[in-house]
Amino acid sequence: MKLVPPAPARPGDPLDAIGTPSLVIDLDAFESNVRQMAEFAAAAGVTLRPHAKAHKSSEIAKRQIAAGAKGVCCQKLSEAYPFAAAGIANIHVSNEFIGADKTAMAVELAAHVRLSVCVDAVAQVEALGPAAARAGVRIDVLPEVDVGQGRCGVTDDTQLLRLVDAIAAQPALRFGGIQAYHGGAQHVAAHAERRQAAQLAAGRAAASLRALEARGVRCEVVTGGGTGTVEFDARSGVYTELQPGSYIFMDGDYGSLEWSGMRRPRQSLYIASTIMSATHPGRAVCDAGLKGVAVDSGLPKRVAWLADRAEAPLDYIAANDEHGVMAVRDREGDGGRAAGRAGPAGSWPLRPDGQPLRRVRVLSRRARGDAVADRRARIVALSLRVRGSTPACTALTRK
């Protein structure tokens, strides 16, 4: 007998039979997000290349491509392998890499997919070119231009042109355009300020284009943008390709941004959790803790009950490894403080000492989308369809 934990759910199971903690996808919201972004990019006349680091799921990549995406981005070479193995034919590694092992991986991938990569140092080009030539593969190389983030990317035209020359000197490499991504601009809350940050980035990318033009270099692709700036980037006249990732799931941070020029994508990914202990008045302990939820952008929010909805709402107040500590919120509404922290609260959904514990499930918004997805993101049943609950969860993921 093989001793493995049972699947967290099977297609057809009712929602409250899902083993917890689990990631749960609201398929309606997810499919709406995939469709909306594809239509938005098509209407703007730009290529959509969603970032796969948000999901790390070839099933989701295939759905994005079926909706119109050209391919996917990966943030590192090892991340690209499962997509290549699953038949995703066009992959852009939107990051720098260095070292013989990484060069060998790029060359191996390029034998299977149309591969493009980013560089910001001539040494990378000079390592990659001969290795690609020896293997008989062709790789598109995109210098990354720092357009304001201050992280990776060349910082002046001289460096950019030196990279273009270095690429041109390698017969197995092809200048594929530039990458101009500004991560910080994605998360600026105010719409007008986010637009300004995006326009500044696009302006810097445009300056790089002029420098290339002045040297007679044609730049087919300007790739960049993310969920937060995609509406501005698409209309910038500079970007030809957009890399949003988080839009498929959304998260607490992106959800809190001010949206205006396009419809806000819907939250589609939740963590289902069970209250497994409730011995203290005003408190409950659920089974989604530090190992199930990322807390780098704050604790999980907006708890929704799938059962006992009439009872007092809970706030998630502390994450331990496999425990989420929750406190009953005041009945005064969303603005009420968590009375449970200070002691007994009014209404209590679970009775301590001997009363039957009910299997209460909690759906909480992730603190950060992709960080969580990275921890336990393998989709096990996108086709699981269950109805009759709110929110309508129709698919489920679990590590």
Added chain:
Amino acid sequence: MKLVPPAPARPGDPLDAIGTPSLVIDLDAFESNVRQMAEFAAAAGVTLRPHAKAHKSSEIAKRQIAAGAKGVCCQKLSEAYPFAAAGIANIHVSNEFIGADKTAMAVELAAHVRLSVCVDAVAQVEALGPAAARAGVRIDVLPEVDVGQGRCGVTDDTQLLRLVDAIAAQPALRFGGIQAYHGGAQHVAAHAERRQAAQLAAGRAAASLRALEARGVRCEVVTGGGTGTVEFDARSGVYTELQPGSYIFMDGDYGSLEWSGMRRPRQSLYIASTIMSATHPGRAVCDAGLKGVAVDSGLPKRVAWLADRAEAPLDYIAANDEHGVMAVRDREGDGGRAAGRAGPAGSWPLRPDGQPLRRVRVLSRRARGDAVADRRARIVALSLRVRGSTPACTALTRK
């Protein structure tokens, strides 16, 4: 051809050939920690049952048991399956659970291992007992007593005795003792205050023992304790079994505690990372970011160079998904601020624009041990032995 990423290293590889980002174990420190804790528990006359949530590795569990541990703790039932499948014969689930799926998992596990579980509600006992009886298995059940953490566990003797009665009413269940764990006490920095917190917890456990004695209930096991309080718990005269987990690897938080009554376990787990971009004066970007390192207890610390050690040290200042942003520290010593944040700094280990990038590796202390181990903790080569570098890394893990 199977398209999978290459192994990050092979036994015999030099240290600087390890693919990054990777967890790297200093086997000497790890083995010293395993040995020291086993000897400490034996000398104190208490059972050692290390917590496996710190490593989730059956290879490590086997080494702990070979050194003298009785078995392991798991924090949830699904976590216990791989250990049971690997032949770990004695597993304690040190947490509550509820629901038909979880009950079925406990019953299945109990058919393969000697299983003990925690409860703090009669409903759990009444669900588990009949299921165990139907399957013909025996499960040891330990009521959890809240000894100060305010999380799970019964809060008075009445509740405890009610659980003991409920267990006694189930022929397939056996009262196995009590669990008395105080998570918060583990991380109190000052030695005297930590001792006080541990003594308070032990005192509460002792009060529960007296309540059981008064009812004529024999309590074989008092299990609890962690890396931070193990020295006090072992000498408390109350605990019979200790559950430390993090001692095998240590982490920045545990490492910062004041140690006195026993030797501080050594840091044995590191993240190896590569600088993959350096286009800004005073800055460098490495490949260990949010998806490679937990930041819930702070950013990675104590960066040690494996190459170019004579050059300026770097501080890790920001974690993005797959980027770690680092700034050159002032030459004025450890107290110096990161001059790189403000602009150009004196010495710079990597030259931007065209100079050959060297494959510089960074070993950084994890912010939190088990959270990281959870993200990418499968040991792929405990026997990998490489010499001649500092720290002497002799084994390697990677997701």
